[in-house]
């Protein structure tokens with residue numbers, strides 16, 4: 001009898017951990033960047049993709065020298081010009097912060 005309860009409890013914990021892991025994976029800045037930004041900015045931040053070239057996206061090395069992290073977070077939230085939409089509604093503040101950190105790390 002007690003054995004069954006223990007098994008159920010263990011299963012519950014396992015599912016909880018899986019759910020927590022899934023939530024964590026979704027928030028990983030690198031995944032977010034590859035998912036939401038890389039079509040234009042390139043997986044390496046150098047904007048060498050078809051879309052990046054077409055929209056004349058600045059490569060991350062140049063951008064990181066000109067634009068501070070705080071300004072970048074604002075750009076990610078509000079968008080820039082006609083070609084980049086803001087992500088303020090889609091991503092949390094922490095996610096935007098993380099994705100900017102990841103983006104800037106590509107400049108090094």
Ligand code: HEC
Nearest residue numbers: 036037040055057058063067072075076080083084087099
């Ligand atoms: C549809 C294409 C597109 C997508 C998707 C996109 N961007 Fe942009 N991004 C642009 C364009 C175009 C600009 C303006 C040109 C420029 O300054 O490089 C820009 C500018 C920026 C800038 C300012 C850099 C600068 O040079 O002034 C940052 C930071 C940035 N994007 C980050 C992101 C992040 C982070 C994501 C994903 C959450 C993202 N972008 C998604 C096209 C895009």
